Amino acid sequence: DVKVTQSSRYLVKRTGEKVFLECVQDMDHENMFWYRQDPGLGLRLIYFSYDVKMKEKGDIPEGYSVSREKKERFSLILESASTNQTSMYLCASSTDPLLTSVIGNEQFFGPGTRLTVL
């Protein structure tokens, strides 16, 4: 079974703090993703990575950065947390569509981190 784990289920931080959210997957997946989920807005892609040290902006990258130093780990960084970054953060991973001929390529999600910025 694919397993995607996130470092915290709940996190409370203060405005201006630097925040690290960690995600680890154990299936040797090439692609990893960070989303945030807000009521009425659904899931929105923040950043994704298709290889170690590679990253691409998603739909809402402002205020965030990411780091992928090892294949299994993808970190989301809030350089200076703000109250509008209070949200549920979801990490996901998948295989590379260009390498697998097929079927597969599902995205597998972690349990989520509910971040509150006060």
Next chain:
Amino acid sequence: KQEVTQIPAALSVPEGENLVLNCSFTDSAIYNLQWFRQDPGKGLTSLLLIQSSQREQTSGRLNASLDKSSGRSTLYIAASQPGDSATYLCAVKGRSGGSNYKLTFGKGTLLTVNP
């Protein structure tokens, strides 16, 4: 830009009913479509993945269909149970432009199955 719409936004049914959840998307250039389940405060669990060349996929009491040309998918749940209560999300993986890696999600259908 791909847009995914799910109707209805919420659905309440008595236990034992068969039901259909709908998903539509605007750009038919997709690799696949995935249905997820999300319990309150939790992550997403993948239910079914339909490749663009497929018409349907089945898993237990769940059956998902895909009509790529019309931009529609349905998730059929047979003999619903209270444990099926959750939010169901559909997502498409686009193959046009720079969207090859990205899923575009609908906002979900909140399903409540009453005992």
